Amino acid sequence: MPSRSDVWSGLFWLAIGLGVVGWSATFPFGRLSQPGPALLPIVCGAILAVLGAAVIVSALRRPTGAAAPQAPGRPEVWRILWTVVGVAAAALLLERVGFTTTLFGLVTFLLLVVAGRSWTLAVTYAALAAIACVTIFRFILGVELPRGALGF
Amino acid sequence: MVDALGLLASGFAAALTPTNLGYCLIGVTTGTVIGVLPGIGPVTTMALLLPATYALDPTGAIIMLAGIYYGSQYGGSTTSILVNIPGEIGSIVTLLDGYQMARQGRAGAALAIAAIGSFIGGTLSIVGLILLAPTLARVAIAFGPPEFTGLIVLGLLMVSYLGGGSAVKATIMATAGVFVSTIGMDPVSRFTRFTGGSTTLLDGVGLVPVSIGMFGLAEVLANVHAMEAGSVVTSRITKLWPSTAEWLQCRWTILRSTVLGFVLGVLPGAGVVLTTFFAYVLEKRLSKHPERFGHGAIEGVAAPETANNAATAGVMVPLLALGVPPNLAMAMLLGAFIVHGIQPGPFFFTQHAPLFWAIVASMFVGNLLLLILNLPLVGLWVRLLRVPYTILFPLIVVFCFIGTYTQSNSVVELFIMLVFGLFGYAAGKLGYPSAPFLLGMVLGPMLETNLRQSLLISQGDFGIFLAHPIAATLLAIALVVVVASVLVRLRRQPTAA
Numbered sequence: 001m002p003s004r005s006d007v008w009s010g011l012f013w014l015a016i017g018l019g020v021v022g023w024s025a026t027f028p029f030g031r032l033s034q035p036g037p038a039l040l041p042i043v044c045g046a047i048l049a050v051l052g053a054a055v056i057v058s059a060l061r062r063p064t065g066a067a068a069p070q071a072p073g074r075p076e077v078w079r080i081l082w083t084v085v086g087v088a089a090a091a092l093l094l095e096r097v098g099f100t101t102t103l104f105g106l107v108t109f110l111l112l113v114v115a116g117r118s119w120t121l122a123v124t125y126a127a128l129a130a131i132a133c134v135t136i137f138r139f140i141l142g143v144e145l146p147r148g149a150l151g152f
Numbered sequence: 153m154v155d156a157l158g159l160l161a162s163g164f165a166a167a168l169t170p171t172n173l174g175y176c177l178i179g180v181t182t183g184t185v186i187g188v189l190p191g192i193g194p195v196t197t198m199a200l201l202l203p204a205t206y207a208l209d210p211t212g213a214i215i216m217l218a219g220i221y222y223g224s225q226y227g228g229s230t231t232s233i234l235v236n237i238p239g240e241i242g243s244i245v246t247l248l249d250g251y252q253m254a255r256q257g258r259a260g261a262a263l264a265i266a267a268i269g270s271f272i273g274g275t276l277s278i279v280g281l282i283l284l285a286p287t288l289a290r291v292a293i294a295f296g297p298p299e300f301t302g303l304i305v306l307g308l309l310m311v312s313y314l315g316g317g318s319a320v321k322a323t324i325m326a327t328a329g330v331f332v333s334t335i336g337m338d339p340v341s342r343f344t345r346f347t348g349g350s351t352t353l354l355d356g357v358g359l360v361p362v363s364i365g366m367f368g369l370a371e372v373l374a375n376v377h378a379m380e381a382g383s384v385v386t387s388r389i390t391k392l393w394p395s396t397a398e399w400l401q402c403r404w405t406i407l408r409s410t411v412l413g414f415v416l417g418v419l420p421g422a423g424v425v426l427t428t429f430f431a432y433v434l435e436k437r438l439s440k441h442p443e444r445f446g447h448g449a450i451e452g453v454a455a456p457e458t459a460n461n462a463a464t465a466g467v468m469v470p471l472l473a474l475g476v477p478p479n480l481a482m483a484m485l486l487g488a489f490i491v492h493g494i495q496p497g498p499f500f501f502t503q504h505a506p507l508f509w510a511i512v513a514s515m516f517v518g519n520l521l522l523l524i525l526n527l528p529l530v531g532l533w534v535r536l537l538r539v540p541y542t543i544l545f546p547l548i549v550v551f552c553f554i555g556t557y558t559q560s561n562s563v564v565e566l567f568i569m570l571v572f573g574l575f576g577y578a579a580g581k582l583g584y585p586s587a588p589f590l591l592g593m594v595l596g597p598m599l600e601t602n603l604r605q606s607l608l609i610s611q612g613d614f615g616i617f618l619a620h621p622i623a624a625t626l627l628a629i630a631l632v633v634v635v636a637s638v639l640v641r642l643r644r645q646p647t648a649a
Contacts, residue, residue: 009582013324020331027345032612037338037345040600044331051324058320079376080577083549084570087369090553091566106553107546114376115542125543129550143558 003059010055017049082114098148099138104130156282163509167517172212172510179216180518183223184525187239188231194224194240198484202491210492211507215514217488221481222274222464222515225424226522229266229457233259235548237368237555241359242424242460244590245432247367249445249452256448260530261394265450266457267526269406273458274519276407277414277465278512284469293474295419297605298616302626303419304599307426309630310433312588317446319637321584329592330599332357339597340604352564359593360559361569366586368552369569370576372545394450402454405435413459417466424460424479425594431459465515472496472508 021042030036090106097105104126111122137143166172186197198217205213228240233250246266253262295303308330312322335346336356347353394402409431416427435455436445445452470476475497477483489496494504501508556569576586610616617623 005582009584013328016328023346027343028341032607033610034612035604035607037334037341037343039604040596041331041334041345044327044334047327048324048331051320051327054320055324076376080373083373083376084574087549087553087570088567091563091570094557094563094566103550103553107550110546110549111542115545117542125546129547133550133554137554137558144561145558146561 003062006059006062007056010052010057010059013048013052013055015052017045017047017052020045020048079114083110086110086114095146096148099145100130100134101148103133159505159509160282160513162506163511163513164516166211166506166510167215167513172215172514173517175208175212175216176219176514176518177521179219180223180226180522181525183220183225184227184522186220187224187227187229187243194221195481195484197224198481202484202487205488206491210489210494211510213488213492214485214507214511215518217485218468218511218515219518221485222461222518223522225274225457225460225464226267226270226526228460229270229453230263231551233262233266233453235368235544235551236371237548237551238363240424241363241594242428242463243456244363244367244425244587245428245456246453248432248587249447249449251371252446252448253450253453258448258450261398261450262453263530264527265394265398265402265454267523267530269402269409269454269458270461271519271523272406273410273413273460273462274464274522275516276410277417277462278515278519280414281465281468281515282512294622296620297602297609298620298623299626300419300602301599301606302617302620302623302630303426304595304602306626306630306633307429308588308592308595308599309633310430317585318583319641322588325579325584325586326588326592329589329594330596331592332362332589333593333596334600339601352562357568357593358560358565359590361556361565362572362593363590364552364556365569365572366576366579366589368548368555369573370580370586372548372552373573373577374580375541375545398450402451405451405454406458408434408438409455409458410462413462414466416459417463418469424463425591427459427463428456429591431455461519468511472500475500 022045024038024041024045027038027041028036029038029042086106086109089109090102093105094102107126107129108122111117111125112119134145138145167176182197182201183194186194197220201217201220205216208216224240225242228238228243229246229250231237231239232243232247233254236247236251238244238247250262250266253259308326309323312319312326333356335353337344337354344354412431412434413427416430417424432445432452432455435451436442439445439449439451441449467479467482471482471486473496475486475495477486486496494500494507552569552573553566556565557563559565579586579589606616607614610619617627
């Protein structure tokens with residue numbers, strides 16, 4: 001049985017490579033004496049397509065029983081999803097509610113939802129983390145960070 | 153020689169005045185902190201502090217700014233080793249083995265060897281600077297676009313074929329990295345590529361969000377199982393210092409990496425990343441047990457950390473001897489020189505001898521200060537790893553978040569970090585190494601510029617790469633690397649019955 005993950009990843013790179021070649025073909029190629037912006041992307045796309053095909057062929061030729069990567073279990077998948085949701089939400093809210101509030105909210109969310117810790121620990125830790133980060137970045141390093149409606 | 157020693161002595165006299173010692177301490181401490189924090193690099197810090205140096209005398213200003221630069225190379229290894237996030241671009245390679253050492257309970261040994269290797273590399277390379285600066289500057293001039301094209305192709309192939317694991321998958325990642333580096337405005341023709349009409353992507357995809365995403369965030373996602381395990385460190389945390397055997401293992405590594413780092417640092421445009429990759433691959437090639445690399449080999453930490461600090465003296469050579477800054481940080485330093493009415497170049501060593509020797513002496517002092525600053529902190533950093541992962545991981549995510557945002561104050565970069573975090577996670581699961589991708593991104597613009605310049609010079613004739621001996625040699629070595637690796641792999645495959 002060929003490694004399905006390798007077949008799929010090979011198909012991914014083959015598709016990406018062909019797509020890059022196709023898109024790059026619309027850029028000016030120039031002349032060899034004065035190469036245009038299409039040169040390097042076309043070369044990269046061609047290499048990706050060829051090597052993607054090589055991965056597929058190699059996977060199909062591999063002997064049966066070859067080790068396949070372990071898929072994450074259900075709890076892990078949910079933790080990953082919630083981490084991604086948390087970071088994305090924080091990114092969207094950052095310039096609206098301000099750096100300090102966003103940081104506090106992100107840490108609280110991660111500890112409560114992803115790590116499954118208690119409210120007391122989450123809120124305390126989040127407050128300390130937000131204060132420490134603001135102190136280091138805003139006051140010590142002088143980095144300008146977004147302030148929300150409340151001014152912090 | 154006697155003259156040089158006398159001049160060096162006067163340099164130390166200048167560097168060890170309380171004022172200049174103070175500037176050195178401020179510089180190296182700031183540099184170390186900057187190095188630890190991903191997203192804020194030495195170039196930004198030097199740019200922010202440059203106006204503050206207008207009021208200082210030239211010696212103090214240059215000592216402080218130089219201290220920020222080489223101090224950041226020390227600090228970058230800390231987060232690479234502890235949490236798999238490269239603090240600085242020169243510490244990307246360190247995490248390949250440094251983080252694995254931390255997971256095995258050997259974070260102390262990794263941090264210690266990084267600090268000591270950095271000290272030795274930084275100190276010995278200063279000797280190289282003293283002895284060889286004018287000579288090496290002439291060699292650096294011999295490197296033109298064909299030579300750099302050859303060097304970059306060799307670097308990309310070496311990391312793909314000698315890095316271990318699937319060479320095909322590593323080459324795919326390196327190529328993908330080069331492709332991603334082409335997104336945005338073409339540096340030569342200003343033509344926009346692959347932006348889909350987005351103004352944000354006009355400047356291309358940033359290296360910081362990609363590196364933080366693919367290494368920091370991806371590692372957090374890969375470690376979610378550690379919520380139950382309690383800690384990412386699966387082994388007992390052992391002694392804080394490398395063992396005698398480990399010291400002996402690293403002695404030649406440190407010496408070789410010092411020489412390699414210094415020599416490559418001299419080449420304008422070669423870059424710290426290339427230097428650290430070459431040092432790593434060389435040590436892996438020379439090792440009697442190369443299979444250990446990538447799984448916690450202490451030489452895998454010693455080599456890149458020594459090389460990146462050795463390169464900090466090497467990069468001074470083209471700046472001081474030719475007045476040509478080989479990277480952005482040296483461009484900042486050049487700015488400081490010009491503000492004070494000093495022009496580095498061929499006459500710098502004679503017309504500004506006291507300044508040159510004071511800078512050299514301060515680099516010796518600075519490296520010693522960094523060792524004194526960093527070694528006692530090893531125990532403190534290692535204690536962080538005892539903290540349960542459920543407590544540590546939000547801090548790492550925040551680190552990634554802040555490091556990405558503070559670099560350019562762009563929310564879009566946060567989403568780029570997220571996308572590449574997921575990409576890095578998936579790549580890791582499927583056996584695609586992330587390091588070649590980052591190398592491809594860093595070297596892609598240099599490869600394209602030098603390749604196109606070479607073809608411009610030769611009027612489209614690819615024979616230029618054979619006509620230039622250095623370029624031809626580098627490409628021949630690249631071909632040998634590929635062919636030899638393929639033959640070795642074919643020989644290893646079981647023959648059909």
